[in-house]
C-alpha cells in the first residue's frame with residue numbers, strides 16, 4: 001500500500017529513467033550510436049516534414065512549383081546537423097532556358113546541398129523505390145519528381161525521352177545524378193549516359209555541380225557523422241546544341257573529367273589519384 005507523501009516507482013518508470021540516462025551517455029561515448037541516431041532522425045524528420053508538405057502541395061496538385069515548398073521545408077536541416085555549405089558559381093545558374101543539372105552522388109545527405117542551390121522549376125530524377133518511401137514518396141510525387149525504374153532500361157529511357165519533351169514544353173529543368181547510385185567511397189563512379197542523352201535530345205545545356213567529399217564529417221562504412229563543411233561548385237554550362245546521339249559518350253566523358261578534377265581539388269586530393277573509372 002502506498003503511504004501518503006511517498007511515491008513508488010514502477011518497473012516501467014525505472015526502465016524509462018535508465019533509457020533517459022543511458023541514451024545520452026551512449027550518444028556521447030559511441031560514434032556508431034551517434035551515427036545511427038543521426039541517420040534515423042534524418043529520415044524520420046524528412047518523413048515528418050513531408051506530412052506538412054503534402055497538404056500544402058496538394059492544393060496545386062502534381063506541379064513542379066511544389067518543389068519550392070519542399071526546398072523551403074528542408075533548408076534548415078543543415079543547421080540541425082551543423083553542416084556548413086559554401087556555394088560558389090551562382091552566376092552559372094543565371095540561364096533563362098531549361099537545362100540539365102548533373103551532380104555527384106555521395107549519400108542521402110546530398111539532399112542538403114541540392115536544396116541549398118535548387119533552381120526554380122527544377123526536378124530531380126529519382127529511383128522508383130523512392131515513390132514508395134511513405135510520406136516522402138508522396139511529397140516527391142506531388143512536386144513532380146521524375147521516377148525511373150532502374151531494373152527496366154527501356155522504361156527508364158522512355159521516361160527520360162518524355163522528360164526531354166516536358167522540359168521544353170513546360171520550361172522545366174531536370175537534376176540527374178549520373179553515377180546512378182550513391183557512392184560512399186569518396187570518389188566518383190563512371191557516369192551513366194541518360195542525363196547526356198536527355199540534354200542532347202532536348203538540345204539544352206548541361207550545368208555540372210560538384211559537392212566536395214564528406215570524408216571529414218561523414219563516413220557510412222566507419223559509421224561516423226560529426227559536424228563539418230561541404231563546398232558546392234556550380235560549374236559553367238556545357239552546350240549541347242548541334243550534338244547528336246553519337247557524340248553523347250564523348251560529352252559524358254568530358255563533363256565527368258571536369259567534375260572529377262573539381263571534386264579532387266575541393267576535397268584536397270591530388271588529381272588522377274582517386275579515379276574509379278577506367279573509361
Ligand SMILES: CCCCCCCCCCCCCC(=O)SCCNC(=O)CCNC(=O)[C@H](O)C(C)(C)COP(=O)(O)OP(=O)(O)OC[C@H]1O[C@@H](n2cnc3c(N)ncnc32)[C@H](O)[C@@H]1OP(=O)(O)O
Pocket residue numbers: 046049050053070073074111124125126127130136139140145148150151152153156157160161176177178179180181192193194195197198
Ligand atoms: C519533404 C520531403 C522531401 C523529400 C525529398 C525530395 C528530394 C528527392 C531527391 C531524390 C534524389 C534521388 C536520386 C536517385 O534516385 S539516383 C538513382 C536514379 N537516377 C539515375 O539512375 C540517373 C542516371 N541513370 C542513367 O542515366 C541510366 O543511363 C538509365 C537509368 C537511363 C538507364 O540505366 P541502365 O543501367 O538500365 O542502362 P545503361 O545506363 O547501361 O544504358 C543502356 C544504354 O541506353 C543508353 N541510354 C541511356 N539513356 C538514354 C536515353 N535517354 N536515350 C537514349 N539512349 C539512352 C545508354 O547510353 C546505353 O547505351 P550505350 O551508351 O551503352 O551504347
Ligand SMILES: CCCCCCCC/C=C\CCCCCCCC(=O)OC[C@@H](O)COP(=O)(O)O
Pocket residue numbers: 043044046047105107108109111127130132133134135136177180181182183
Ligand atoms: C511506410 C513506408 C516508410 C518508408 C520509410 C522510408 C524511409 C525513407 C525516408 C525518407 C526519405 C529521405 C529522402 C532522401 C532522399 C535521398 C534519396 C537518395 O539518395 O536515394 C538514393 C538514390 O539516389 C540511389 O539509390 P541507391 O544508392 O542505388 O540505393
